[in-house]
Amino acid sequence: MFPIPIQKRPLINRISYKILVPVSLFIWLIPLIGIMLTSIRGLGDITAGNYWGIPSEFLLFSNIKDVFQNTPMLSYIINSFKITIPTVLGAVAISCMTGFALASYKFKANLFIFFTFIAGNFVPFQILMIPVRDLTFQMGLYDTVTGLVLFHVAFQTGFCTLFMRNFIKALPNELFEAARIDGTSEINIFLKIVVPLTRPAIAALSVLIFTFIWNDFFWATVLIQGQHAMPITAGLKSLNGQWVTVYHLLSAGSIIAAVPPVIMFFLMQKHFIAGLTLGASKG
Amino acid sequence: MGWFSTTPFLNVPVSTQITYRKSSWWKLNQQRLTPWIFLFPGLLLFLVYVIWPIFNSLYISLLQWDGLSPAIYVGLSNYIELLDDEYFYISLMNNLKWLILFMLAVPIGLGLAIFLNQTIFGIRLIKSLFFFPFVISQVVIGIIFSWFYNPRGVIGPFLDKLGLSNYAILADENFATYGIIFAGIYPQIAYCMILYLTGLNNLNTDQIEAGRMDGAKGFSLFKNIILPQLKPATFLAIVVTVIGSLRSFDMVAIMTQGGPYGSTNVLAYYMFETALSEYGYRMGYGSAIAAVLFTIMMFYILFFIYRMYQSEKKGL
Numbered sequence: 001m002f003p004i005p006i007q008k009r010p011l012i013n014r015i016s017y018k019i020l021v022p023v024s025l026f027i028w029l030i031p032l033i034g035i036m037l038t039s040i041r042g043l044g045d046i047t048a049g050n051y052w053g054i055p056s057e058f059l060l061f062s063n064i065k066d067v068f069q070n071t072p073m074l075s076y077i078i079n080s081f082k083i084t085i086p087t088v089l090g091a092v093a094i095s096c097m098t099g100f101a102l103a104s105y106k107f108k109a110n111l112f113i114f115f116t117f118i119a120g121n122f123v124p125f126q127i128l129m130i131p132v133r134d135l136t137f138q139m140g141l142y143d144t145v146t147g148l149v150l151f152h153v154a155f156q157t158g159f160c161t162l163f164m165r166n167f168i169k170a171l172p173n174e175l176f177e178a179a180r181i182d183g184t185s186e187i188n189i190f191l192k193i194v195v196p197l198t199r200p201a202i203a204a205l206s207v208l209i210f211t212f213i214w215n216d217f218f219w220a221t222v223l224i225q226g227q228h229a230m231p232i233t234a235g236l237k238s239l240n241g242q243w244v245t246v247y248h249l250l251s252a253g254s255i256i257a258a259v260p261p262v263i264m265f266f267l268m269q270k271h272f273i274a275g276l277t278l279g280a281s282k283g
Numbered sequence: 284m285g286w287f288s289t290t291p292f293l294n295v296p297v298s299t300q301i302t303y304r305k306s307s308w309w310k311l312n313q314q315r316l317t318p319w320i321f322l323f324p325g326l327l328l329f330l331v332y333v334i335w336p337i338f339n340s341l342y343i344s345l346l347q348w349d350g351l352s353p354a355i356y357v358g359l360s361n362y363i364e365l366l367d368d369e370y371f372y373i374s375l376m377n378n379l380k381w382l383i384l385f386m387l388a389v390p391i392g393l394g395l396a397i398f399l400n401q402t403i404f405g406i407r408l409i410k411s412l413f414f415f416p417f418v419i420s421q422v423v424i425g426i427i428f429s430w431f432y433n434p435r436g437v438i439g440p441f442l443d444k445l446g447l448s449n450y451a452i453l454a455d456e457n458f459a460t461y462g463i464i465f466a467g468i469y470p471q472i473a474y475c476m477i478l479y480l481t482g483l484n485n486l487n488t489d490q491i492e493a494g495r496m497d498g499a500k501g502f503s504l505f506k507n508i509i510l511p512q513l514k515p516a517t518f519l520a521i522v523v524t525v526i527g528s529l530r531s532f533d534m535v536a537i538m539t540q541g542g543p544y545g546s547t548n549v550l551a552y553y554m555f556e557t558a559l560s561e562y563g564y565r566m567g568y569g570s571a572i573a574a575v576l577f578t579i580m581m582f583y584i585l586f587f588i589y590r591m592y593q594s595e596k597k598g599l
Contacts, residue, residue: 101321126573131336154332215420277481
């Protein structure tokens, strides 16, 4: 265990550690606490400059109601779900297949294709921007949810393939061999052996991709123009422009935008962290 | 394996002949063809949306094109123009600032991870709360920090005390970039922290105990025994931090849009602005900027791939 467990330290260390941890957590979260406090306040507090004191009114719910009534926030959120959920399903399904293909078959181009997926995953978005926007235009999908989803699925396939391939590679190969000797077709090996065994990886990928796509801002800006298809990140940005002085509403909007990924994270914490830290402890 | 030779089947009715031949052909080649069938949808999408656009962008960078009217081939003149573009250099310098300062996220994340790697009551919840900023959209982080920096915002009272009333860092062309980087590094520290927490969790206890027996303590224990074991985590932390720093688009777009006077531009944002915003639709010039960014990133990508290739070779 590193560092030495605090329980083995003198009493004074233990006490100061127990004080230090919450204090540092508080300092670390000041920005988030600030925005939460602000979302509770009314315009009165904001104009009076009361940012850190006790809110004079508790208006969180009325602020949220305000946001929903006076802005297209609801439609932004729905759009975010319409973009995020199909992307998660598509990218995970496709990468189960590519991951399986690259993990359990030997063929010449295998590593080359694998490294192409990895390299593509790290490429700066800007080098893709103009051709992707053009392509989306030509397919008649500019400014539609479908156009954005298609791109997201394609791009996320890179990361997901890396993830899935490494996961499937770590499964015992004898399983597949035994099934092959029994005459199981390759399709059935995939459906009946690989897919059930990769459930933890599927879960981890789903939460990760959900968060990535929910929080995407760049592609929403490039491929979407109108409110009808705009996700919440781009929506917040446009509200940010309009609402320079009504920070309590902007704060409420930000909190609304943050809620789904935060819930996702807390529900699936183990998977989420397992996914993010893939490779942090070995090789 | 001679699946095309029809003679052995001549005495079989045609319909069964075909199915039999098909299935036997399939049986013979199943092993060889299956990976390609499984790869097909993913590979196709990836080629169309990721690989081809890279080359297409490199080609567009040789054009003068507004996206609508016919493009004119201009050779390297976009790149030559870049050499004289003041904003390009500002962006490049800012990218460098991002890169260097972002690297601080790695040791800070390590420090936090060591600090939190204890088992006290509620530590799991505390760790997750520390990780919180990474889960939230950068747009939200950007909005929070803009509000923070606003002299009439939450930081105001403290600025007054420091004698800096009405100081707006995001409006100060000398310091605005640092203000954005500070906001950007916040979630990045959380990410590095979680990587190191996982690394610390998987340390080899025997080695540590042996080291302690030999009298290794404090920093020398850390440097000689812990840090080498954390190498995979460090590698990953550096990779994601470099890439995160070069992808610094969201924060700039939210907090300053490149201003004041272009002083907070980074290549990622400057490219976007050149190709798709008020600067006019200069697709060729934008692509040239993207190509520069791509080249810088490519060093890291190749380095990463090289590392993976080495470990793959070991694994085989």
